[in-house]
Every structure is written in structure tokens, then in C-alpha cells.
Amino acid sequence: MLENFLNKISQRYASKWLVLLFDIMVVSASFFIAYLIRYNFQLDFDFSILIKQIPYVMITAAISLISVGSYKGVVRFTGFKDIINVIIGANILATILICCTFLSRKLFGDDSIFNISGSIIYIHLLLNILFLIGSKLFIKSLYTQITQDVHKTANVLIFGAGNSGMLTYDAIQNDTKSGFQVVGFIDDDERKIGKKINLIKVYGFDEITYDFIKKYKVEDVIISIQNIDPTRLLQITGNLFALGLKVKIVPPVQSWIDGDLSVGQIKEVKIEDLLGREPINIKNPDLEDQYDNKVILITGAAGSIGSEICRKASLYNYKKLILVDNAESALYDIQQEFKQQGLKHIDAIVADVRNxxxxxQIFNQYKPKIVFHAAAYKHVPLMENNPFEAVSVNIEGTKNVADVAVKHSVDKFVLISTDKAVNPTNVMGATKRIAELYVTCLKGKGHNTKFITTRFGNVLGSNGSVIPLFKKQIEKGGPLTVTHKEITRFFMTIPEACQLVLEAAAMGNGGEIFVFDMGEPVKIFNLAKNMIILSGLRYPEDVDIKITGLRPGEKIYEELLADGENTKKTYHEKIMIAKSRFVDIDKVEKGINKLTSINSLTQPLEIVSSIKSLIPEYISNNSTYEVLDTKNNPNL
Structure with a gap:
């Protein structure tokens, strides 16, 4: 019943006129107390004069408080600016009383009701500041205490005792529904450790132990450090997770609403925050010119990467957007998404790049000028068992779209590749490397189409990536499956990947392979542990991790550059161009033509043997095709 009552009154605010009346009554009471103090708490003064002066003081107080607008503030949210307003209003009141006293003595003598002793005015000023501010803070504190007693609160620590930490503390204190009770700050600055801020102690990171957490019943830590180094963030969250704490993070100041932080903006730490590097941000005004009034075609438009490229491209002033995919349900979903947004000139076409x-026919109908080729088979174990399909889609499909792009004088063709194409150990990576080689061979063959390749690592949240798999396994209670305890991968977010692709299309002059500085690779085993803890569970008590062994074709470490490649810089420090080694175009084209002529009845070993003859650096790992490497190289 009390909770319902508090919920109702929490939706309402006291009338500003009621607040003004309350403040005037406080001023009147303090005026009476000022008289008592002046006369040493002896009733040796004329009550009739006091009674006559109180209405005059009340009117003057109303004028002073209205002039500064202190009565307009919400008492339960009283802050520093409100306190300053009260002090200014009290000083205006004292100034008016002093001026009126001076004039009344000149005009009416000492018997005027406007004649107030200077000592009483100064005592009254101090009492007004004390009582007006004290009453507001008392009401604020009382309201907060009552609501916290009724609503369940969690004890939290704020990591960062700087300006951002103070703003976070104020946001929590001013939001009675935040559900947080700050019990301390954490900071690395030794000058702050041991001191108190707003009567709350600042602790060193080393002091946060199991005993400390148990003593203060800490449940969460809010990281409130602007522009924190991602590597440092990864280290901090790892240590906090190990203590069984939940970790939240304050967003960058530029994303605060109207420049103010609200508790609702404090979010749980996400896997994207723990990549160990700064997220890529590209601001290139040339992008708008590149896509302005252009017909843009995206293959694999229903996939996780393809669909995000569609979303990014739809933000520009395109002429027409053509979405091509053979997965009708997923293609329908992205089509409906655009329809609900009211976007026009978008056509979804069900088609197979192998045809x-x-x-x-599609190119002839729409005459696209920019093509993003994202259609591909990318699941390593599946392609290891089905090499014909990998060849037919990843190689022949790419060849078909690229050849048609040349035929119809497409301006730019952007191939979406993968880090698994570098020194491949599996069929999928090898076929993607051959796709890279084919578009490289098309450079400078008497046509105007510019062929550009983008190569990046694993994408968080994409179809078939490890994150959705881990989420499903956690929902089922585990265990999480990791193929090797030391396996590492480069990671980026889907928006980052697609922004890189769009930038490559604008930046590329043809023949380049763009690679992305993805920072340090992430150990999948640690990623799995962090996901368990981010889900509010404990490792290994609640959810365990099972090591299953490397899958066919899988390698422990991924690379972004092949042997014999190095890089040159671009205008953006995170984007580089791989200097590819010499490619024998005639040999590559003959090998690709041989591969694409293979039919489905051909044995997998024969298909993979043809792939290996074209990609000598392709050495199978944990696969049945390792016998081909041994046969070709007896020293292996």
C-alpha cells in the first residue's frame, strides 16, 4: 500500500506556488528566530513591531525568491544550481531590507516598521541560507530514503572518481527509481585513494576483494571513465567478472541526452566493448558523392553482412537499391524492414549467383554502377565436407557476378572476403582466396570496372558466428563449446565491417585488398567466460566450458596478411592496403576455369587437389585432405 502511494506521488510534483509559500513561511520563521538571537533569547523586544514587520518581510521575500525563480525547482531533485539560486535570493532579500531601513530612517525616523536593525538583517540572512537550503535537502533526503526502503536497491561502486564519476553519482542520487545505492568510488589515482567525496570513500582497485564485496554487499560496478582505453577496459572488466560482479558502463558524453546523463543510459557492458581496441569511426564526406544518384546492387543482401551494407547504403541519396539473394525468407524480412521505414526505390530479387x-538479366534490367558482392558460403566445417558447393558459390558465383559487372560497365565491384583466405587451412578460406585472385586478374583488361577487395575477421553477431552460438548454449544451461583453449580470433562489429566496405568502395582505385587494423586477437575461451558472467551466471559453477577439439580445417590463429604481403597506409590509420605478391594471371585463370568446370559427381579429394594446385599456401589442418599435402610434399 505504501509502495503504491509512493509510486503515485512520485509521478507528481508539488505546485511551484506551494513551494514559494513554504519558502516564505521558512523566511518568516527565521525572522522571528533572528530577533530571539539578537536579544539573547530574551523576550525584551516589542512584539507589536515584530508582528507588523513580518508581513513586510514576507512580501519582500516573495519578490526576492520570484526574481531568482528558486521556487520553480523540484525539491526532490535539488542540486547545486538550486542552492546557488537560494543563496542569491536570500542576499537580494537582505539587500532590500537594508536599503528600505536606510530610506525609512531618513524619511520617517526610527519608528517606521521598515526600520530593522542591521544585526537582525545579517542574522536573518544567515538563517535564511541555512534553513532554506537545509529544508530542501532534508525533504530530498527523506524522499530518497523512503523510496529506497520500499524499492529494492543494489549496492554499487563507481569506477572513476573524476568529473564523469561525479556526474554519474549525481544522476543516481537524483533518480529515486535508479535502484542503485552508491557505497564507494574506485580510482587508480593514489592522490584520491582514501579520501571522501560526498562523504563516500574512494578505494584503490586492489582493495576490492571477495571480503570487501561481502562486507558491503556490492552487486554492480559502474565504469564511469570517458575515453577509456579498450585494453584497460578489458583488464578491469576481467578482474571484476572474476569477483562475480556485474559491470555496467557510462556511455560517451556525446551520446548523453541534451548533455545530461540519465541512469537509463547506463548499460551493461557488452561483448563489443571488450574487443580490446577503439571502434572504427569513418567520417568521409566523399562517400555521399560516391553513392549519390547511383544504382547500387548487393548480392547476399539477406545475410548479416549484406543486410547491414543495405542499411548503410540506404542512408545515402541512391537512385535505386537492388537486393539480391536466394534465401527468400531472409530477403523478405529485410524488404519489409525497408518498407516499414518508408524507403522507396528498393527492389528485392530472389536469384542465385551461380546462375x-x-x-x-538483372544487370541488364537495372544497370547498376556499384556492386557489393557479399554472397558466399562461409561455414568452415560444412564447406570442408562439401567442397563442390564451396567452389560453385565462392568461386564460380564470384566469377559470374564479376564477369557480368565487366560486361555491363559497372564502375566499382567490391568483394567481401575474409581473414580465412590468408594462408588458408580449409576449403572455405581457400575458395575465398581464389575469388580474391580472380578479381585481381580482371584489373586492367581493357575495361573501366574497378575491382576492390575488403578482408576482415570475424563479425560479432553475424549468422554462424560464435556469439549467437554461445548465447543459445547459455540459454540451455551450457556447456559452452570451444574447440581449443588457445584459439584466438580477430573480431569487429557488423556496423564496423560494413562501414569499412563502404569506405573501400569510395577509396579504391581498383586492384586493392583493404585490410583493417583489428587490434589484438581475442582468445575465444576468455570470450566464453566473459559471456557467461555477462549473463549473470558463474563459471564454472553455473555454466561450464567444454573443449571439443579443432574442427576440420580450423586453425588456432587467424591472419590478415598472406606470406609475401605487406601493407601501405591510407588516409585512415585503421585501414591499410595489402601489397599483394605477383600473380600469374594466365595460370590463375586456367586453374579457375578448370575448377568451375568440375561437376557435382567429382570426388571431394579431386576438387580439393585442384584447389591446392592453384593455392600452394593452402595447407589443410585437422582434415582428411591433409593426405594431399603429404603426397605433394613428403617433408610434411
């Missing part, structure tokens, strides 16, 4: 005649 060259169909692709040619």
Missing part, C-alpha cells in the same frame, strides 16, 4: 544468365 550467370539470371545475373546478366
Amino acid at each position: 550467370k544468365t539470371r545475373i546478366d
Whole structure:
């Protein structure tokens, strides 16, 4: 019942006129107390004069408080600016009383009701500041205490005792529904450790132990440090997770609403925050010119990468957006998403890149000028068992779209590749490397189409990535499956990947392979542990991790550059161009033509053997195709 009552009154605020009346009554009471103090708490003064002066003081107080607007503030949210307003209003009141006293003595003598002793005015000023501020803070504190007693609160620590930490503390204190009770600050600055801020102690990171958490019943830590180094964030969260704490993070100041932080903006730490590097941010005004009034075609438009490229491209002033995919349900979903946004000039087409005649028909109808080729088979274990399909989509499909792009004089063709194409150990990576080689061979063959390749690592949240798999396994109670305890991968977010692709299309002049500085690789085992803890569970008590062994074709470490490649810088420090080694175009084209002529009845060993003859650096790992490497190289 009390909770319902508090919920109702929490939705309402006292009338500003009621607040003004309350403040005037406080001023009147303090005026009476000022008289008592002046006369040493002896009733040796004329009550009739006091009674006559109180209405005059009340009117003057109303004028003073209205002039500064102190009565307009919400008492339960009283802050520093409100306190300053009260002090200014009290000083205006004292100034008016002094001026009126001076004039009344000149005009009416000492018997005027406007004649107030200077000592009483100064005592009254101090009492007004004390009582007006004290009453507001008392009401604020009382309201906060009552609501916290009724609503369940969690004890939290704020990591960062700087300006951002103070703003976070104020946001929590001013929001009675935040559900947080700050019990301390954490900071690395030794000058702050041991001191108190707002009567709350600042602790060193080393002091946060199991005993400390148990003593103060700490449940969460809010990281409130602007522009924190991602590596440092990873270290901090790892240590906090190990203590069984939940970790939240304050967003960058530029994303605060109207420049103010609200508790609702404090979010749980996400896996994206723990990549160990700064997220890529590209601001290139040339992008708008690149896509302005252009027909843009995206293959694999229903996939996680393709669909995000569609979303990014839809933000520009395109002429027409053509979405091509053979997965009708997923393609329908992205089509409906755009329809609900009211976007026009977007056509969704069900087609297979393996059907060259169909692709040619689409290009002939729409005349695209920019093509993003994201259609591909990318699941390593599946392609290891089905090499024909990998060849037919990743190689032949790419060849079909690229050849048709040349035929129809497309301006730019952007191939979406993968870090698994570098020194490949599996069929999927090898076929993607051959796709890279094919578009490289098309450079400078008497046409105007510019072929550009983008190569990046694993994408968080994409179809088939480890994150959705871990989430499903956690929902089922585990265990999480990791193939090797030391396995590492480079990671980026889907928006980052697609922003890189769009930038490559604008930056590329043809023939480049763009690679992205993805920072340090992430150990999958640690990623799994962090996901368990981010889900509010404990490792290994609640959810365990099972090591299953490397899958066919899988390698422990991924690379972004092949042997014999190095990089040159671009205008953006995170984007580089791989200097590719010499490619024998005639040999590559003959090998690709041989591969694409293989039919589905051909044995997998024969198909993979042809791939290996074209990609000598392709050495199988944990796969049945390792026998081909041994046969070709007896020293292995």
C-alpha cells in the first residue's frame, strides 16, 4: 500500500506556488528566530513591531525568491544550481531590507516598521541560507530514503572518481527509481585513494576483494571513465567478472541526452566493448558523392553482412537499391524492414549467383554502377565436407557476378572476403582466396570496372558466428563449446565491417585488398567466460566450458596478411592496403576455369587437389585432405 502511494506521488510534483509559500513561511520563521538571537533569547523586544514587520518581510521575500525563480525547482531533485539560486535570493532579500531601513530612517525616523536593525538583517540572512537550503535537502533526503526502503536497491561502486564519476553519482542520487545505492568510488589515482567525496570513500582497485564485496554487499560496478582505453577496459572488466560482479558502463558524453546523463543510459557492458581496441569511426564526406544518384546492387543482401551494407547504403541519396539473394525468407524480412521505414526505390530479387544468365538479366534490367558482392558460403566445417558447393558459390558465383559487372560497365565491384583466405587451412578460406585472385586478374583488361577487395575477421553477431552460438548454449544451461583453449580470433562489429566496405568502395582505385587494423586477437575461451558472467551466471559453477577439439580445417590463429604481403597506409590509420605478391594471371585463370568446370559427381579429394594446385599456401589442418599435402610434399 505504501509502495503504491509512493509510486503515485512520485509521478507528481508539488505546485511551484506551494513551494514559494513554504519558502516564505521558512523566511518568516527565521525572522522571528533572528530577533530571539539578537536579544539573547530574551523576550525584551516589542512584539507589536515584530508582528507588523513580518508581513513586510514576507512580501519582500516573495519578490526576492520570484526574481531568482528558486521556487520553480523540484525539491526532490535539488542540486547545486538550486542552492546557488537560494543563496542569491536570500542576499537580494537582505539587500532590500537594508536599503528600505536606510530610506525609512531618513524619511520617517526610527519608528517606521521598515526600520530593522542591521544585526537582525545579517542574522536573518544567515538563517535564511541555512534553513532554506537545509529544508530542501532534508525533504530530498527523506524522499530518497523512503523510496529506497520500499524499492529494492543494489549496492554499487563507481569506477572513476573524476568529473564523469561525479556526474554519474549525481544522476543516481537524483533518480529515486535508479535502484542503485552508491557505497564507494574506485580510482587508480593514489592522490584520491582514501579520501571522501560526498562523504563516500574512494578505494584503490586492489582493495576490492571477495571480503570487501561481502562486507558491503556490492552487486554492480559502474565504469564511469570517458575515453577509456579498450585494453584497460578489458583488464578491469576481467578482474571484476572474476569477483562475480556485474559491470555496467557510462556511455560517451556525446551520446548523453541534451548533455545530461540519465541512469537509463547506463548499460551493461557488452561483448563489443571488450574487443580490446577503439571502434572504427569513418567520417568521409566523399562517400555521399560516391553513392549519390547511383544504382547500387548487393548480392547476399539477406545475410548479416549484406543486410547491414543495405542499411548503410540506404542512408545515402541512391537512385535505386537492388537486393539480391536466394534465401527468400531472409530477403523478405529485410524488404519489409525497408518498407516499414518508408524507403522507396528498393527492389528485392530472389536469384542465385551461380546462375550467370539470371545475373546478366538483372544487370541488364537495372544497370547498376556499384556492386557489393557479399554472397558466399562461409561455414568452415560444412564447406570442408562439401567442397563442390564451396567452389560453385565462392568461386564460380564470384566469377559470374564479376564477369557480368565487366560486361555491363559497372564502375566499382567490391568483394567481401575474409581473414580465412590468408594462408588458408580449409576449403572455405581457400575458395575465398581464389575469388580474391580472380578479381585481381580482371584489373586492367581493357575495361573501366574497378575491382576492390575488403578482408576482415570475424563479425560479432553475424549468422554462424560464435556469439549467437554461445548465447543459445547459455540459454540451455551450457556447456559452452570451444574447440581449443588457445584459439584466438580477430573480431569487429557488423556496423564496423560494413562501414569499412563502404569506405573501400569510395577509396579504391581498383586492384586493392583493404585490410583493417583489428587490434589484438581475442582468445575465444576468455570470450566464453566473459559471456557467461555477462549473463549473470558463474563459471564454472553455473555454466561450464567444454573443449571439443579443432574442427576440420580450423586453425588456432587467424591472419590478415598472406606470406609475401605487406601493407601501405591510407588516409585512415585503421585501414591499410595489402601489397599483394605477383600473380600469374594466365595460370590463375586456367586453374579457375578448370575448377568451375568440375561437376557435382567429382570426388571431394579431386576438387580439393585442384584447389591446392592453384593455392600452394593452402595447407589443410585437422582434415582428411591433409593426405594431399603429404603426397605433394613428403617433408610434411
